[in-house]
Amino acid sequence: MRRAPALVLLAVLVLVAPAHAHVEQGQAAGFFNGLEHPLSGLDHVLAMIAVGLWGAQLGAPALWLLPVTFPMVMALGGMAGLLGVPLPGVEIGIAASAILLGLAVMSALRAPLGAAVALVGLFGIFHGHAHGTELPAGQSALLYSMGFVMATGCLHGVGIAVGLIHRWTWGQGLLRAAGAVVALAGVFFMWRAIA
Amino acid sequence: MRQPHRMVAAIGLALVSCPSGAEAHLVTTGLGPLYDGLLHAALTPEDLVPVLALALLAGLRGVTHGRRALFVLPVAWLLGGLIGLAVHGGVSPRWTALSFVLLGGLVAADARLSLGATTLLAALLGLGHGYLNGSALAQPGLGAVELLGIVAAVFTLVALGASFVVPLRAVWARVVVRVAGSWIAAIGLLLVGWAIRSGA
Numbered sequence: 047m048r049r050a051p052a053l054v055l056l057a058v059l060v061l062v063a064p065a066h067a068h069v070e071q072g073q074a075a076g077f078f079n080g081l082e083h084p085l086s087g088l089d090h091v092l093a094m095i096a097v098g099l100w101g102a103q104l105g106a107p108a109l110w111l112l113p114v115t116f117p118m119v120m121a122l123g124g125m126a127g128l129l130g131v132p133l134p135g136v137e138i139g140i141a142a143s144a145i146l147l148g149l150a151v152m153s154a155l156r157a158p159l160g161a162a163v164a165l166v167g168l169f170g171i172f173h174g175h176a177h178g179t180e181l182p183a184g185q186s187a188l189l190y191s192m193g194f195v196m197a198t199g200c201l202h203g204v205g206i207a208v209g210l211i212h213r214w215t216w217g218q219g220l221l222r223a224a225g226a227v228v229a230l231a232g233v234f235f236m237w238r239a240i241a
Numbered sequence: 242m243r244q245p246h247r248m249v250a251a252i253g254l255a256l257v258s259c260p261s262g263a264e265a266h267l268v269t270t271g272l273g274p275l276y277d278g279l280l281h282a283a284l285t286p287e288d289l290v291p292v293l294a295l296a297l298l299a300g301l302r303g304v305t306h307g308r309r310a311l312f313v314l315p316v317a318w319l320l321g322g323l324i325g326l327a328v329h330g331g332v333s334p335r336w337t338a339l340s341f342v343l344l345g346g347l348v349a350a351d352a353r354l355s356l357g358a359t360t361l362l363a364a365l366l367g368l369g370h371g372y373l374n375g376s377a378l379a380q381p382g383l384g385a386v387e388l389l390g391i392v393a394a395v396f397t398l399v400a401l402g403a404s405f406v407v408p409l410r411a412v413w414a415r416v417v418v419r420v421a422g423s424w425i426a427a428i429g430l431l432l433v434g435w436a437i438r439s440g441a
Contacts, residue, residue: 110416113350114423128434169351178434187435188286188337190429199424 076186080108080193081113083177084201089140089235090173096228097166098205100220103154103160111159112166112204113150117195119167121172124194127178137239139172144232151225154218187240281374282398285379287337287385288370288391289398294344294425295366296399297418300360300406301351307403309356310363313398317367318374322388325375333437341429348422351415367395 084090094116101112126133128137133139146165150157157165177194211217242337282288292314325418344362347354354362374391409415 106412110413112418114416114420117423118346118349118430119425121430123432125434128431128438130438178431187432187439188428191431192286192290193423193437194431195427199420 054240068071069070070185071074076189077193080190080195081197084197086215088231089144090176091201092228093140093169093173094146094201095205095208096151096225098143098202098207099151099209099224099228100147100155100162100166100205101202102206103151103221104155104156104159104211108159108162109206111163113199113206115163116166116170116202117199119170120177121195123171123174123176124178124181125174128181130179131175133172133175136172136176138236140176141171141232141235141239143172144235145229146232148225148227148229152222152229153225154222181196190215261411268327270339272385274387275390275393278387278392279394280397281387282391284396288374290302290368290428291337291340291344291370291426292349292395292398293402294341295363296402297406298344298348298352298354298362299399300409301348301415301418302354302359302404304407305356306354306359307399307407309360310403311399312373313360313363314367314399315392317364318337318368318395319388319392321356321368321371321373322375322378323385324368324374326379326385326388328372328376330372330377335433336373338429338436340366340369340431341432342426343429345422345425345429346426349426350422351419362384379427416438 072188084094097112097116101109104112111227123133147169149155181190209221282292295310299306340353344366345440347362371388371392377389378387406418409418
């Protein structure tokens with residue numbers, strides 16, 4: 047007898063119909079799909095975090111210049127992808143980004159600021175182009191783009207936050223090890239892209 | 242007596258938890274056109290983001306620029322809105338995308354604009370987006386009262402955004418604002434791609 051109310055409640059909750067409270071359909075889906083898209087591929091995730099890690103190793107002004115540069119250049123690549131502008135070797139470029147950024151973090155490379163920005167920007171084109179060609183139709187363009195850019199920026203933020211351990215000796219070693227892991231993953235992505 | 246009460250409560254809860262299709266309207270608040278306008282500006286990213294971008298830009302440049310944007314933008318928005326209400330023009334998403342790219346790029350670059358340039362940007366943004374709002378409002382037969390609500394929201398948003406940024410002195414805090422600008426510019430670039438692809 048005690049279980050009866052709970053069973054009734056459970057049955058009704060399981061059988062509920064969705065409430066169509068919003069006239070505009072697909073808006074939230076657009077934002078959350080955009081938010082999810084950069085997180086759906088490990089190659090993108092590792093490269094984005096590596097940008098943050100390297101920025102933290104290089105310190106100011108690279109610390110903030112790289113995360114400011116990357117989203118805009120990546121969006122340029124995304125725009126090219128959306129417009130159908132061909133870019134050969136996109137997957138190879140993405141894998142190369144993981145390898146080179148991983149190696150840069152592993153070796154704590156003190157590259158000149160211009161070179162670091164140019165390298166990160168170049169890879170941003172490849173990542174953006176891949177995202178641009180994969181963007182699904184029928185989404186809210188603005189909300190999808192907002193989610194997409196915010197997720198990418200947050201990945202950089204994660205990289206920077208983790209990279210702050212650079213101030214400690216043990217942290218520097220740990221960062222180099224993380225760079226090695228990213229580079230190794232990049233080798234795997236490269237093998238997969240070529241094979 | 243306890244068991245029947247529990248049964249009634251359980252059935253009541255179950256009925257409450259069983260929703261039917263709600264025919265809610267996203268645009269109207271039920272509180273009248275003024276509040277509809279207030280909510281429109283706050284809940285429409287096409288308008289909200291460029292307004293915040295201008296507020297950030299003006300805030301980075303200091304109190305004088307913030308005050309100028311605070312008064313020029315709403316007035317220009319109202320003028321543009323009234324023109325849109327009268328003209329019933331078309332709405333192109335490219336304008337929105339361009340305002341994202343321009344204002345976001347300037348925030349990201351921490352551009353050292355003159356007061357005249359800030360005024361011009363505020364006026365252009367207000368006229369352009371106000372015109373789009375006015376044109377959209379004209380279509381469903383809504384009126385100038387809703388436009389006043391939008392303008393009030395724009396005023397409030399600029400006041401909040403600029404006053405948040407003006408006192409920031411720490412380098413990292415200003416960098417966070419610039420990163421926000423780069424995100425806005427990036428969103429705008431993607432929007433340009435979307436708009437061209439869809440032929441809008």
